[in-house]
Amino acid sequence: MFRCRHRLLICVAAIAAFPTAATAQAVGGPGKLLLTNGISTVEGAAGGGLTPWAVIGGNATKDGIGGQVSATVVELPDYRFSSFSAAVGAWDRIEVSYARQVFDTNKVGGALGLGNNFRFDQDVYAAKVRIAGDVVYGPNWLPAVALGLQYKKSLDAATVKAVGASHDAGFDYYVSATKLFLEWSLLASITVRATKANQGGLLGHGGTTGDDHRLQGEGSVAYQFSRRFVLGAEYRTKPSNLTVAREDDWWDAFAAYGINRHLTATVAYTDLGSIATSDRQRGLLLQLQGSF
Numbered sequence: 001m002f003r004c005r006h007r008l009l010i011c012v013a014a015i016a017a018f019p020t021a022a023t024a025q026a027v028g029g030p031g032k033l034l035l036t037n038g039i040s041t042v043e044g045a046a047g048g049g050l051t052p053w054a055v056i057g058g059n060a061t062k063d064g065i066g067g068q069v070s071a072t073v074v075e076l077p078d079y080r081f082s083s084f085s086a087a088v089g090a091w092d093r094i095e096v097s098y099a100r101q102v103f104d105t106n107k108v109g110g111a112l113g114l115g116n117n118f119r120f121d122q123d124v125y126a127a128k129v130r131i132a133g134d135v136v137y138g139p140n141w142l143p144a145v146a147l148g149l150q151y152k153k154s155l156d157a158a159t160v161k162a163v164g165a166s167h168d169a170g171f172d173y174y175v176s177a178t179k180l181f182l183e184w185s186l187l188a189s190i191t192v193r194a195t196k197a198n199q200g201g202l203l204g205h206g207g208t209t210g211d212d213h214r215l216q217g218e219g220s221v222a223y224q225f226s227r228r229f230v231l232g233a234e235y236r237t238k239p240s241n242l243t244v245a246r247e248d249d250w251w252d253a254f255a256a257y258g259i260n261r262h263l264t265a266t267v268a269y270t271d272l273g274s275i276a277t278s279d280r281q282r283g284l285l286l287q288l289q290g291s292f
Contacts (some may be wrong), residue, residue, distance in 0.1 A: 002141060018093075031059040031066075034227065035258045036136060036180070037089070039266050039289050040070035043150055043200070044085035044099030044122045049268055049285060050250055051218035052128065053189045054146035054178040055135055056095045057087035060292050065090045068291035078284040079275060081105040095128040103202050108193040108278055114159070120202045121155040123273025123287070134178050143179035150174075152201030164242045165204025166211045172249060173213070185225075191218040198242055207241035214239045228258040252285065263292075265288045274276070 035278040038046040039053045044066065047053035058066020067088040074081040081104075087097035103120040128148035149170040154160050157168035178189040194213040196206045206212075215238060222232025233253045240247040254268035268285040275281045 006204075007272045019076040031261065032061060032092070033136060034137060034261060035230070035256070035264065035275060037066075037068065037291055038074065039086050039256060039264055039265075039287060040068060040083075040087065040099075042072060042081075042083045042099070042101065043128050044083070044097035044125065044133075045148060045150070046087055046089070046095060046097075047171075047178075048189070048220045048232070048234050049254060049266065049270075049287065050224075050236045050252060051189070051191050051220055052146075052176055053132055053135075053191075053220065054133070054144035054176040056092050056130060056146075057130070057291070058088035058089035059099065060089060060092065064213065066292055068289055072285065072287040073104055074270060074283060074285045076272065076275070076281045078108050078278040078281065079106060093130050096124075097124075097126045097128075099124040099126075101202065103199075105276070106275060115175045121199075122202050123155065124150055124201070126150040129253070133177075133179075135178050136182070140179065140181060145258055146153040146176050146178075147175050148176065152197060152205070154201065154204055157204075160198075160202075160204035162283060163203060163244050163284075164207045165198055166206035166241075168204050170201065170205030185223060185232075187220070187222045187224070189220040193215070193218060196239060196241060198239075199245070199247060203245060205241075208243050210239065210241045222254075222256075230256045232238055232256075245276055246274055256287070262291055264291070 019212040045052040046057035051116040057068045060066030069086045072083040076190045083100045085099035089095045101122045105118045130146045133142045133144040153169040172195040174193040180187045193216045218236040220234045222230050224230045235251045237249045238247045252268045252270040266287040272281040
């Protein structure tokens, strides 16, 4: 994810996975309220497209185990990003997830000496634990709070080190706080992440301008227009550790639609900034997610 930003932005659309209004769905019905499991981030965790939330993947409540799978594609002027992920949620408390990310450089790869259609691939293994609060229930001043970690492993070790990365693998650590304000049909989420990943890890970790974990801020807001339809936006700050590839923050604007309890479609406009030698990488993110 050279500008993983673009993909992450993609995922931003995921923020649309908001819960439905209290009047639109019976509390106490089977499984979670529609969309309260979020969608899949580009890194596989449940939340928005760009940033994880303090929600647990799958439709199961505290009495069961559920899961979700997703396919995400981001089309940019010079690149294409795709992510295929799966997550399992247990007792609405613990989540484990996996994502395979593919970043196709298209013709830019040839210009960089890597070869046309050179692909950067990465595996992301992750875990999340909700430690306090609830996204939907309880007092408004007490959001759901979750701790998470992500282990990211580049499958192109020689190449990422050649561009200046210190490591081909590394960990991200984060804490997220998320709340759905039912009376306003508004969801808000804040995440603080400690990371030294370059372009989300697709270009390795650390580099010539820094090899320490740095704190980064991420935020999501979304408004629910109906039981199934949500509009929102996300923003994610990024470190910049490589002198050969400036890294920009990511942002996106998304729409998510709950087709039914088991299928969610998301579309987002993403601005990934400069990726490698190409500026203004802005495009469309599409995601289809199935959950149970």
